[in-house]
Amino acid sequence: MCGRKRHLVVDVLGLVLAVQVHAANIQDRDGARALLPQLGAAFPSILRLWADGGYAGKLAEWVTTELQRTLEIVRRPREKKGFAVVGWRWIVERTFGWLNRSRRLRACS
Template sequence: MPAASRGFDGGKKVNGRKRHIVVDTLGLLVAVMVTAASVTDSEVGRTLLKWLRKRHWHISLVWADGGYTGRLVGLARDVLRIALTVVRHTDATAGFVVLQKRWLVERTFAWLMHSRRLVREYETRAEPSEAMIRWSMSVVMSRRLARQAR
């Protein structure tokens, strides 16, 4: 249902959908989830962390931005045995400051935006949108492998 997969996030002023990704320390895609913008980051974080524990049981440390806070940190620690560290801006800094661990995700989003199909949301449902993100990231990773093979 296309209308059910769209929403409005008043905090970020986003209308439509939000893309949530999990990347490794190199910025390569591990998991992706596209949701209505009205779904909170903590709800999506819970689903992604459970998926991560099930598929990649060896991962024990996850860095996240400020939207993935609250009871999610306790759930990750107590139930899933994952140390969820929220990377935040400090009050002492003014203007744009690169936060090293969060920059990995932002850089991956920038790589994905090289795919013209992802610049705008053309899909009517979340599943094809997730597939397009996976496809775009596979192109990025394939180019890296081809460059290293030379």
């Protein structure tokens, strides 16, 4: 990915609500702390968020105390090997796929 991480917040249709791009050496949880307050200001009615395991840890507590929202970590079943469609996670992965089809939005050619 050429040294960049992209954090997306999408709705259930996969439409982008908020985006954050930063250097790849920043932990996912720290990148989310910069992104989620923007989401709360723009969309105050969103009260529940789903995220993958990269956002696990103290971030869920921070979201609850600071933003008054619920962050649920959606994990892949341990018995699954290889690719598996997991709950709500496939929606953001599909959105990343749509964005990567546009050459100008790709990190590297």
